[in-house]
Amino acid sequence: MPTIPQSEIPRPKSWDEFEDIVADLYGRLWNDPNTQRYGRTGQPQQGVDVYGCPTHLAGRYAGVQCKRYDEGALTRAIVVGEITKAEEFSPPLAEYTIATTERRDARLQQAVREISQKRQSAGKFPVHIAFWEDLCSLLGHPDNRDLLQKHYGDWLGWLKEVVGAEVAAPSSLHQLPADLADFTGREKEVGELVALLGEGAGGATISAIGGMGGVGKTALAVHVAHQVLERYPDGQIVVEMGGTSERPLTPVEAMGRVIHAFQPELRLPDDPHEVAAFYRTTLEGRKTLLLLDNAANSAQVRPLVVPAGCGLMVTSRHNISLPGLRHFDLDALPEKKARALLRKIVGRRRATGEELDTIVGLCGRLPLALRVAGDFLVVHPDWSAGEYARALADERKRLARLKHEDLDVGAALGLSAAQLVRERADLAARWQMLAVFPAPFERAAAAAVWGMEEGEARDGLSELAARSLVLYEREGGMYRLHDLMRLVAEDAFGYGGGERDLEGVRARLGEAAMRHAVYYLVVGSEADDLYKQGGEHVLEGLRLFDGAWPHLWAAYGRMRGRGDEAAAQWTGKFPGQVAYMLDLRLPPRDRIPILEAAAAAAREMGDRRGEGAHLGNLGIAYHNLGEVRRAIEYYEQALAIAREIGDRHAEGGHLGNLGNAYADLREVRRAIEYYHQCLVIHREIGDRHGEGSDLGNLASAYFVLGEAQRAIKYHEQALTLARKIGDHRMEGTVLGNLGNACFVLGEVRRAIKYYEQALTAAREIGDRRLEGNQLANLGLLAKAQVDLARARQLWEQALRIYEAIEDPNAEQVRGWLAGLTGWRYRALWAFGIIRRRVRGWLDKLAGGSTP
DSSP, X not given: OOEEOGGGSOOOSSHHHHHHHHHHHHHHHHTOTTOXXXXXXXXXXXXXXXXXXOGGGTTOEEEEEEEOOOTTXXXXXXXXXXXXXXXXXXXXXXXXXXEESSOOOHHHHHHHHHHHHHHHHTTOOOEEEEOHHHHHHHHXXXXXXXXXXXXXXXXXXXXXXXXXXXXXXXXXXXXXXXXXXXXXXXXXHHHHHHHHHTOSSSOEEEEEEEOSTTSSHHHHHHHHHHHTGGGOTTEEEEEEOOTTSSSOOOHHHHHHHHHHHHOTTOOOOSOHHHHHHHHHHXXXXXXXXXXXXXXXXXXXXXXXXXXXXXXXXXXXSSOOOOXXXXXXXXXXXXXXXXHHHHXXXXXXXXXXXXXXXXXXXXXXXXXXXXXXXXXXXXXXXXXXXXXXXXXXXXXXXXXXXXXXXXXXXXXXXXXXXXXXXHHOHHHHHHHXXXXXXXXXXXXXXXXXXXXXXXXXXXXXXXXXXXXXXXXXXXXXXXXXXXXXXXXXXXXXXXXXXXXXXXXXXXXXHHHHHHHHHHHHHXXXXXXXXXXXXXXXXXXXXXXXXXXXXXXXXXXXXXXXXXOSHHHHHHHHHHHHHTHHHHHHHSOHHHHHHHHHHHHHHHHHHTOHHHHHHHHHHHHHHHHHTTOHHHHHHHHHHHHHHHHHHXXXXXXHHHHHHHHHHHHHTTOHHHHHHHHHHHHHHHHHHTOHHHHHHHHHHHHXXXXXXXOHHHHHHHHHHHHHHHHHHTOHHHHHHHHHHHHXXXXXXXXXXXXXXXXXXXXXXXXXXXXXXXXXXXHHXXXXXXXXXXXXXXXXXXXXXXXXXXXXXXXXXXXXXXHHHHTSOHHHHHHHHHHHHHXXXXXXXXXXXXXXXXX
């Protein structure tokens, strides 16, 4: 029997009949038997003819305005007017639809979409439009044939008896979900995808819109699809491929869904080759956009490659390879875009930028997590953004907090974990061990944690990266786990649905943590050794340590909490293996607890050498904080141990530190005695670094006694030695001290040269204290030259550094800055300007520069 398209269903003859049809259709669509028409003739209706409580709105209301118009009568202005009225409807609406008997109008459709996006951005209800074709499609659906019979029974009988035809079963050619009104970021990817899909000839095959779960692959694909609707007027078909499910779609099943979108009642043949032929025939000559969402692998989607004129987008957590594909691998949003998305979601909800930034960081800038966090804050006004951020800070409960209504970050990410457990339980166990890495790591580190050779580890890492369970950074050749995926990895087998062997998991993670700690302590020690070699090795050592530091800090936290002998040994070795690096990279107050723990561990194990080294370094830390008397106590304890065990190298170092302490207490003669004892030992054992330090200390001591020339002599010896052995830190310190000596002697230009060289050296090696000292010294010179603006600028820079590292010199610099105020400051400032102008005139007259 022939069929007639649903769009040929006659339009209702009256507005009353139209409202009845709409009320029945939307009551069925909303799954709300209490859906009803609103008001009666002659009453104001606030822009609502039909209202109800759709299931998806969880108790909130939706409204429909019915417009029985002839073609072209419905305009944007009318739509805006009805929306304005609907805003007064009580109870407030959460969703609004304009239903019309007009045929689909692309311009009006676009206008309504733009209106809706702006409203949602402002926190107002979204707006949809349903044209007559849309309503007919609902009426013609098999589930609603009773409604078609109710409203068009006579017409259906006439069709069958007189014309010998039936209404065609509905096709589903426009399947795109709504675009996100607050879609944010991905400008580069959107632009390239739109350009590819919008090409006039040949269409485009786009694959590898890839990345981990929750990163926004589908949202990007849908957003792009809405941008290119005009290019694909014959249909936009979405197929959920089930790639992370236990039973993904077969290629034949996926082709069947595409075919049935065009021909719903077609019975497909049993032969897969014939189905493939039907698939190609169905799409041939049509301009159709196909979105294969959540694909399992390349083999699943390869048979669905579309013919010329069509477009294909594939999203997947797995790497996909197809002929002519373009990869678009998504990572978390950049920080600014992530903050912008969260701000859009929370709307006018009160939250400071700092609170939002904290939430963004704890969500790992993952779009799904940001949406969950934003939705939670919108729905729970009794939670402040600060309270929610503090709740998220607890790693043990973070994934539980990132769950709201139908959105669950842990469940979304856990799909990948569950699939891995089902398919590769052995690899899942190794992936779980990677949860010990808090930052990017190299292949050798993973191999160490897994207890295997690096070449053997490569295959496992490669498969995990192909599944987006581990992210690979091409530029640095490093791997990493997203922070939230790391939390999932810790409970990988829980997501897999099997029994949780908690003891096995604890043992596995404990073993991984120990191997991780041992590996990075070796790396840190290598960095320290490189630095001590000097020369070109200094910066190499610093770069190596900076990459290892997040791992070392995490390892330190884990080892402190274990309490076993292996952990105690690691804790006792840690600060001694990276002594130079810790001194450079950590403020004294942060070093103290590490050194105290190490000293206690060494004492417990009977390691006198290690205990003495840690006590000496504790003295240095307290000395840097200005607690000199306390520092002397530690130095003396360390010196006693060094002499007890006959460690001449350590004895020399502790004598030098005692000299420094007494120099700071202005007991300079006593300090010189210690320095000379120290110099004898270092020359005896051939310690060139120690010798250079001793020469510099002697120079500083004689400088304090007013013997500037003698001080310069010692400094120059120390500088020669530092450059010979390539010790940039010593070189920078000596240069700064030479600047001080020249300053006192009135050799201003020479002093500036030394200070600037010292500042360059400090910045090259990242020595914040040395950098602050040189900035402060240059500020003093600027003030001496009555260049007060320059002095203020330099001292403000120095103060920021001193405050950051808790250096006691901060208080002195604050005093200097306070002195740059009042009438004296203004008088000196004016004098400085006059002085510089006079010098300029003298320069011109003399034809040179005035000293």
